[in-house]
Amino acid sequence: MIWKKLGLVYVANGEKDWAISHAYIPTSMMLDEERIRVYVAFLDSHKVGRIGFVDLEARNPLQILKVSDQPVLDIGQAGTFDDNGVTPICLLKYQERLYLYYVGWQLGVKVRYFLLMGLAISEDNGESFQRYSQVPILERSDRELFVRTAAHVHLENDQWKMWYIAGSKWIDVNGKQVPSYNMRYLESINRTDWEKQGAICLDLANEDEYGFGRPFVLKENGLYKMWYSIRSISKSYRLGYAESQDGKTWLRKDQQVGIDVSDSGWDSQMISMACIQKTKYGTYMFYNGNNYGETGFGVAILQ
Structure with a gap:
C-alpha cells in the first residue's frame, strides 16, 4: 500500500487555557457523509491532556469546520487513574451510544507514570462523554503492572475483541526511564469486563525496539x-503494519506500511498513532508527527 501525505491538519496554538499545545492521538468518526470528527488530546501549560475535537470536511480533510470550545472529557478527580491526563484511543458506536476508550495518565513517584484504560460514554453523538467508571476497565495485574492501555476494541459476532499494550518493566533509553511493553489480546462477552492478563499477540523484534503504541485494527475480506x-x-516512533487470519497470531509486514517520516517539517522526526477512516472520497490516515503530537496531526490518503 502507498499513502500520499496531504499535509498538517491542526495543532493547538494556545487560544484556550486547556488547549495550549499538541493534538495527540487522532481518533476519528463520521458525523455524516460530508463531515469527519477527529478527537485528540490537547495539552495545557502543565502538559496535562484533555480530550477535544476537530471537525473536517470529508471531501477535503485539510478544511477545518469546527474546533471544540470545551473538553468533551476532562481529567479525573485527584488520586484517580486519569487525574493527570486523558487521551483518546478507540471510538465505536453500539446501541445508539458512542463508547470512547481512552488512556488515563497518573504520575508515579518511583516510576514516572502509570497508563491504564478507561471508558467514557456519549449519549449526545459525541458532544460530551461521561465516565463509565472512576476506576479503569483494565486495572493493573501481577503480570501487567505499569502499562495496561491503548486498546482497540472490535465487536464481531457478539464477541468483543481487544488489542492493547501492556508491560511490567522500565528501562533506560538515552538517560531517560521509559516503560517497555508489547501487544496483547483479550476477548469479552461485553465491552466492560476483561481478564487480568492478555495473550501476547505481537512482540518486539529486536533489542532496538522497546514498545508499541496505539493499535488500529480493520477486518477486510476475512483478513x-x-x-x-x-x-x-534508534528511530523513535515509526508506523508498522501486520496481518492476521484470526486476530490472535499476527505476521509483521512493516515494510508494507507505505508511509514514513518526511525529509523536513512537522513529521520529519517521528510518525505515529495512525487512525484509518474510510469515506466516500477515499480512505484517510490521520497520524501524529514530531515530539508525540506537539506538532499536531496530519492526514494521508490511500493511493
Missing part, C-alpha cells in the same frame, strides 16, 4: 489488518 506505532531507541 485482520493492524497499524501500530513502533517505539525504538
